[in-house]
Amino acid sequence: MNALTLFYAPGACSRVPLNALEELQLPFEERPLALMRGEQKKPEYLAINPKGKVPALQVGQRILTENPAILFYLATQYPEGQLLPNLDEPEGRMQALGDLVWCGSALHPLVRQILLPQLFTSGDTEPVKEFALQAFRPVVDQISSRLSNAPWWYGDRWSIVDVYLCWLMGIATLGGAPGVDHLAITEHIGRVRARPSFVRALAREKAAVERCNIPLPPGEAVSPRRRRPGRLSH
Numbered sequence: 158m159n160a161l162t163l164f165y166a167p168g169a170c171s172r173v174p175l176n177a178l179e180e181l182q183l184p185f186e187e188r189p190l191a192l193m194r195g196e197q198k199k200p201e202y203l204a205i206n207p208k209g210k211v212p213a214l215q216v217g218q219r220i221l222t223e224n225p226a227i228l229f230y231l232a233t234q235y236p237e238g239q240l241l242p243n244l245d246e247p248e249g250r251m252q253a254l255g256d257l258v259w260c261g262s263a264l265h266p267l268v269r270q271i272l273l274p275q276l277f278t279s280g281d282t283e284p285v286k287e288f289a290l291q292a293f294r295p296v297v298d299q300i301s302s303r304l305s306n307a308p309w310w311y312g313d314r315w316s317i318v319d320v321y322l323c324w325l326m327g328i329a330t331l332g333g334a335p336g337v338d339h340l341a342i343t344e345h346i347g348r349v350r351a352r353p354s355f356v357r358a359l360a361r362e363k364a365a366v367e368r369c370n371i372p373l374p375p376g377e378a379v380s381p382r383r384r385r386p387g388r389l390s391h
């Protein structure tokens with residue numbers, strides 16, 4: 158087996174692959190970065206991931222970037238871990254890939270605009286945030302309606318998509334989106350957070366924060382408590 162190293166930042170979207178590795182119970186090395194100190198833009202890290210973002214997963218000598226790609230890689234490389242359902246059918250694989258890409262390419266940019274509108278304009282941030290909040294509303298309704306009928310995104314089976322949605326909804330809620338108003342979403346977040354692999358992932362983040370003295374902005378959560386918005390570039 159190729160050695161795995163995850164480059165991640167406490168509180169960031171890299172929590173999803175961190176949770177995936179914990180779910181798979183694979184041995185891996187962790188390299189936490191302090192985004193607030195700009196470690197993701199330092200030459201040492203840019204040599205690993207020129208995009209200057211977390212996550213990055215080193216697999217042997219290769220580097221994988223982009224959450225959907227990392228998660229799909231882990232799910233298909235270690236199918237016994239059941240990170241995604243129905244991987245043995247082409248339709249199931251493409252459904253799962255579609256959902257991961259939706260999270261990464263549609264929802265993640267939207268929640269960034271909600272939490273960090275200042276990154277998208279040099280002027281008034283309110284219209285940017287309002288536009289993103291409006292675009293996010295039907296998404297929240299869609300997620301909420303699906304989770305009202307079943308405990309997990311894929312019905313009665315947990316998957317890594319649930320963790321991705323949980324992280325996205327948490328960030329959007331920090332930014333003022335109406336996630337917590339939806340009981341189905343709040344309860345879903347509770348279920349995701351109660352899973353042992355999530356608890357272990359969070360404990361790793363917390364330990365990294367303490368060990369490496371990683372500064373977190375006020376809104377950044379490495380504990381289940383919800384806090385105020387921060388300034389990380391999510």
Ligand SMILES: N[C@@H](CCC(=O)N[C@@H](CS)C(=O)NCC(=O)O)C(=O)O
Pocket residue numbers: 169170171192197209210211212222223224225261265389390391
């Ligand atoms: N498309 C990328 C987005 C990664 C991303 O935006 N990561 C944020 C943390 S959530 C980051 O590294 N921000 C630091 C920065 O932009 O300087 C993915 O899905 O992996």
